[in-house]
Amino acid sequence: MAPKIDDDFVFTISDHDDVSGDDLDDPAAEALKLAGRGKKRKYTEDPDVNTTAKAALTKKSKKDKKKAKKGKKAEPESEEEAEDAEFKAGEDVEGNDDMASDFEFAVGDIDTGFVEDFDGWGNEQAAQAHSKNAEKKSNAVDLDEIIERRRNKKVPETKVVQDQAEDSESDGGFEGFRDDDDELLAEDGFGMGAESDEDEDGDAVHKDGSGAEEGDSDAAGQDSDGSSDEDSIAAPVPHPMDLEAGHSDEDSEREDAVEAKKAKDFFAPEESAAPNNKKKGTKSSGTFQSMQLSRPILKGLAAVGYTEPTPIQLKTIPIALEGKDVVGGAVTGSGKTAAFVIPIIQRLLYRGKKIPTTRVAIFMPTRELAVQCFNVAKKLAAFTDITFALMAGGFSSREQEAVLKTRPDVVIATPGRFIDHMRNSAAFQVDTLEILVLDEADRMLEEGFESQLSEILTAIPKSRQTMLFSATMTSSVDTLIRVGMNRPVRLLVDAKKQTVAGLVQEFVRLRPGKEDKRLAYLLYMCEKIYTEKVIIFFRQKKEAHRVRVIFALCGLKACELHGNMSQEQRIQSVEAFRSGTSSYMLATDVASRGLDIKNVSTVINYEAPQTHEIYLHRVGRTARAGRTGRACTIAAEPDRKVVKQAVKSARDQGAKVVSRQVPPEEAETWTKKLRDMEDEIEEVLEEEKEERALSITERDLKRGENLIAHEDEIKARPRRTWFESEKDKFAAKSKGAAELNGPLEGVKKEKKKLSGKDRKKMEIRDVRTEGKVWKKAKGDSTAKPPPKGKDGKAGKPPPPKKFGKSSRH
Numbered sequence: 121m122a123p124k125i126d127d128d129f130v131f132t133i134s135d136h137d138d139v140s141g142d143d144l145d146d147p148a149a150e151a152l153k154l155a156g157r158g159k160k161r162k163y164t165e166d167p168d169v170n171t172t173a174k175a176a177l178t179k180k181s182k183k184d185k186k187k188a189k190k191g192k193k194a195e196p197e198s199e200e201e202a203e204d205a206e207f208k209a210g211e212d213v214e215g216n217d218d219m220a221s222d223f224e225f226a227v228g229d230i231d232t233g234f235v236e237d238f239d240g241w242g243n244e245q246a247a248q249a250h251s252k253n254a255e256k257k258s259n260a261v262d263l264d265e266i267i268e269r270r271r272n273k274k275v276p277e278t279k280v281v282q283d284q285a286e287d288s289e290s291d292g293g294f295e296g297f298r299d300d301d302d303e304l305l306a307e308d309g310f311g312m313g314a315e316s317d318e319d320e321d322g323d324a325v326h327k328d329g330s331g332a333e334e335g336d337s338d339a340a341g342q343d344s345d346g347s348s349d350e351d352s353i354a355a356p357v358p359h360p361m362d363l364e365a366g367h368s369d370e371d372s373e374r375e376d377a378v379e380a381k382k383a384k385d386f387f388a389p390e391e392s393a394a395p396n397n398k399k400k401g402t403k404s405s406g407t408f409q410s411m412q413l414s415r416p417i418l419k420g421l422a423a424v425g426y427t428e429p430t431p432i433q434l435k436t437i438p439i440a441l442e443g444k445d446v447v448g449g450a451v452t453g454s455g456k457t458a459a460f461v462i463p464i465i466q467r468l469l470y471r472g473k474k475i476p477t478t479r480v481a482i483f484m485p486t487r488e489l490a491v492q493c494f495n496v497a498k499k500l501a502a503f504t505d506i507t508f509a510l511m512a513g514g515f516s517s518r519e520q521e522a523v524l525k526t527r528p529d530v531v532i533a534t535p536g537r538f539i540d541h542m543r544n545s546a547a548f549q550v551d552t553l554e555i556l557v558l559d560e561a562d563r564m565l566e567e568g569f570e571s572q573l574s575e576i577l578t579a580i581p582k583s584r585q586t587m588l589f590s591a592t593m594t595s596s597v598d599t600l601i602r603v604g605m606n607r608p609v610r611l612l613v614d615a616k617k618q619t620v621a622g623l624v625q626e627f628v629r630l631r632p633g634k635e636d637k638r639l640a641y642l643l644y645m646c647e648k649i650y651t652e653k654v655i656i657f658f659r660q661k662k663e664a665h666r667v668r669v670i671f672a673l674c675g676l677k678a679c680e681l682h683g684n685m686s687q688e689q690r691i692q693s694v695e696a697f698r699s700g701t702s703s704y705m706l707a708t709d710v711a712s713r714g715l716d717i718k719n720v721s722t723v724i725n726y727e728a729p730q731t732h733e734i735y736l737h738r739v740g741r742t743a744r745a746g747r748t749g750r751a752c753t754i755a756a757e758p759d760r761k762v763v764k765q766a767v768k769s770a771r772d773q774g775a776k777v778v779s780r781q782v783p784p785e786e787a788e789t790w791t792k793k794l795r796d797m798e799d800e801i802e803e804v805l806e807e808e809k810e811e812r813a814l815s816i817t818e819r820d821l822k823r824g825e826n827l828i829a830h831e832d833e834i835k836a837r838p839r840r841t842w843f844e845s846e847k848d849k850f851a852a853k854s855k856g857a858a859e860l861n862g863p864l865e866g867v868k869k870e871k872k873k874l875s876g877k878d879r880k881k882m883e884i885r886d887v888r889t890e891g892k893v894w895k896k897a898k899g900d901s902t903a904k905p906p907p908k909g910k911d912g913k914a915g916k917p918p919p920p921k922k923f924g925k926s927s928r929h
């Protein structure tokens with residue numbers, strides 16, 4: 121795989137990066153090239169592309185930074201520093217990734233031991249490590265600093281904005297959340313009467329499928345600089361259900377019957393799966409104590425405050441303890457992580473200890489989730505001798521390699537980094553794996569991860585135990601078969617209740633013609649109603665960033681979380697939000713799954729997500745673990761279908777659904793404020809862009825210097841191999857995003873065959889050009905270099921691998 125850094129992102133409609141498409145064969149040469157073109161990049165860099173200057177600047181003092189700005193060379197202060205920066209430069213070059221490729225964390229930075237306030241992140245040390253100072257150091261461009269500087273410079277102009285904010289507060293006063301704001305929704309989910317003229321119009325528009333795909337600009341990798349108000353309008357998109365036009369009820373009934381037959385053959389019946397458990401009767405089997413868990417585990421559970429198992433834990437643990445394959449589904453925040461971690465720990469207590477062996481691999485789709493799971497697992501196993509390793513992108517490969525040498529019992533990984541180690545870390549053998557877990561499994565089985573999973577599944581033993589979990593677990597047998605499971609037991613808890621009981625779902629309707637009020641609505645709600653622990657989801661990174669600027673100008677404390685940020689920035693953001701330093705987290709769907717932050721009071725969908733599944737994951741960030749919470753979706757006409765689905769499913773389970781009205785005068789006030797702020801917003805964005813370009817130039821310069829100084833050493837290093845080229849990865853991401861977000865504009869409404877062009881694209885993706893492979897044990901088929909051609913260059917690559925279909929099926 122090409123850059124090691126973003127191989128494992130959850131790609132949203134907005135997470136397509138600008139990729140060069142170049143496979144970098146020679147890191148040193150490429151770095152020198154980069155250094156040489158530093159100046160050019162200054163003008164070509166997208167401002168939204170992350171602040172990659174961190175690597176060179178990480179170890180630099182602020183003084184150095186200023187010097188560099190004046191055009192002076194920034195000398196490393198010590199040999200160690202030079203070596204460190206040089207090493208990072210080398211890593212960066214391999215990745216060639218302007219999206220945060222150049223900063224790596226030591227695992228120790230986030231492996232924070234034990235904290236009192238357990239929230240899955242275990243991040244007290246992280247908080248220290250990423251104190252304000254550290255934040256300044258790592259953020260090449262500090263948005264708050266820019267705004268502060270501007271404030272100091274232009275006191276009178278800023279005062280206008282502040283005065284207006286004060287006015288609005290005194291006008292309306294702080295209302296907080298009032299129940300009388302709510303009114304029960306009508307069937308269409310908009311609370312306005314399903315039969316009104318406007319609704320009919322709206323439907324007509326939707327049925328026509330008219331409307332441009334504005335929101336998809338990122339998906340096409342065209343995240344242009346020119347933000348406009350229009351960008352904030354949710355892009356009308358054809359709903360995936362529309363695309364299945366032509367499917368009659370009869371067809372789907374037939375399909376259901378076929379699927380039911382397949383399921384009957386594929387899954388083991390749940391009742392017979394855990395006979396021991398059944399015999400015990402419900403009362404005694406309702407506790408952790410009755411599950412025959414060992415004392416160290418019970419102590420671990422007590423330490424984290426888990427007194428009673430949640431329903432999914434109650435169902436899963438006894439079956440998983442028997443070594444059976446499991447497909448588990450339960451609503452968000454219902455404790456799925458512990459449901460697979462507890463039986464793993466219990467089983468490992470009885471492992472042979474003479475030869476340390478890596479026996480378990482747990483896969484997560486994002487780095488944050490890998491970190492989160494790592495911390496939960498360590499906490500639960502605190503009273504055992506079981507060892508864990510975190511192998512997520514964005515952290516130091518070398519540190520991970522060192523940990524792998526100790527053969528940790530459990531490896532918690534993102535697939536991309538796992539493959540990287542499979543190929544390049546001599547110490548890492550995967551043929552000893554006995555248990556495989558895919559968390560957020562439906563996502564992991566989507567196309568973006570297909571080729572990665574394929575490679576992993578062909579390399580690990582077929583005789584393993586396999587467990588799959590997700591809140592929106594697919595039950596498509598055809599999909600599950602690809603994982604090579606052995607008569608899995610399907611454990612669904614509250615499968616029909618797709619959201620938790622404590623969640624109130626709220627919808628704000630953007631009537632036709634008022635779409636440009638979206639941001640005004642958001643600001644009104646954030647200033648007056650939802651003021652603490654609010655996650656706001658955006659479809660586009662660019663929009664999330666722009667709104668962050670606006671929030672900062674309005675004095676609302678916000679942080680961002682999306683794929684344009686380095687790993688360090690992402691962790692800082694989550695920490696700032698968790699600790700309350702930031703009241704609002706402006707995120708893309710990179711944060712929609714799994715993230716477990718305590719006491720998130722509200723999730724706001726700035727634009728409705730494009731599928732019901734994504735809606736469920738997003739709103740699942742609040743009302744977790746039996747708590748209450750609100751989800752508020754600003755929805756326009758094109759979102760009608762997703763809103764309808766959400767309302768229907770909420771009603772079916774008797775959950776509260778309300779409609780919120782934004783007072784027109786408030787919307788007007790904010791619209792005017794935003795209009796007045798327009799110039800300033802653009803200026804801040806421009807200033808930020810300039811600072812970023814400067815930082816990138818500095819970094820490239822520094823990289824070039826380091827490479828010249830350490831050229832021999834760098835060239836002497838063995839070359840790493842990557843799973844996919846940038847192009848391959850981009851193609852896979854596009855497919856993943858299409859799967860996640862629904863098809864793009866122009867996709868025909870009926871299921872279509874692959875065009876020649878599409879087929880070619882897929883072939884290109886599958887036929888990967890691999891570099892030289894090194895350091896791998898004999899007999900490892902994945903490590904064989906491609907045969908050389910006549911000219912001595914790498915010859916035809918091996919044929920693409922298929923999913924590891926088990927012979928058991």
Ligand SMILES: Nc1ncnc2c1ncn2[C@@H]1O[C@H](COP(=O)(O)OP(=O)(O)OP(=O)(O)O)[C@@H](O)[C@H]1O
Binds near residue numbers: 240429451590714
């Ligand atoms: N038995 C338990 N008792 C009390 N709290 C628990 C228990 N099990 C899990 N929790 C808490 O519930 C919260 C949600 O757990 P977890 O993150 O595993 O949910 P999830 O089902 O994986 O959610 P998602 O679908 O969003 O990934 C966590 O804060 C966790 O600490």
